[in-house]
Amino acid sequence: MEKLNGNAQLVHDYRIALDDGRAHGLIVDLASEDSEGFGPTSLELCVMSHAGCYATIFALTASKMRIPLKGLKVEVEAVKTDAAGTITEENFKIVVKTSGAEDRIKRCHELTLKCPVGLIFEKAGIKLSYNLQIAKTVEEN
Numbered sequence: 001m002e003k004l005n006g007n008a009q010l011v012h013d014y015r016i017a018l019d020d021g022r023a024h025g026l027i028v029d030l031a032s033e034d035s036e037g038f039g040p041t042s043l044e045l046c047v048m049s050h051a052g053c054y055a056t057i058f059a060l061t062a063s064k065m066r067i068p069l070k071g072l073k074v075e076v077e078a079v080k081t082d083a084a085g086t087i088t089e090e091n092f093k094i095v096v097k098t099s100g101a102e103d104r105i106k107r108c109h110e111l112t113l114k115c116p117v118g119l120i121f122e123k124a125g126i127k128l129s130y131n132l133q134i135a136k137t138v139e140e141n
Contacts (some may be wrong), residue, residue: 015039043080043087050090051076053117058094061111067104070137071097089127097135105134 005021015038019025027039040048055074062069075093080086096105109132121128 047076047078050117050121053115054112057115058112061108065104065108067098067100067108069098087126092130095133095135097137099137102134
């Protein structure tokens with residue numbers, strides 16, 4: 001079993017300093033009429049975390065499968081409804097630049113769907129859709 005830590009401390013108004021109990025931290029904040037905020041909201045951070053988790057697991061899996069990555073871009077658009085009060089769906093646009101075979105890239109994508117943050121969203125009943133685009137590159141020798 002692995003334990004993860006998350007700590008939050010009020011800085012000012014709705015500005016919250018977060019850290020992981022190690023050496024990593026950031027600020028979450030709510031925008032106001034006077035400011036766009038000093039960081040993402042906590043909900044935006046969740047969406048960013050899902051994008052980051054997907055990208056990390058994809059890169060790790062591609063490396064293990066010996067798929068040469070020339071680039072990877074993951075964009076996530078989340079939908080939050082007033083009725084639900086939270087995110088109800090996420091739509092991914094994934095662009096993979098590679099000289100690798102299309103079937104191997106698709107297999108890598110399927111394996112990546114098991115990313116830990118994605119599993120949380122899936123178990124929460126959030127509708128997830130993925131648009132995988134492969135930008136072929138020329139393999140260099």
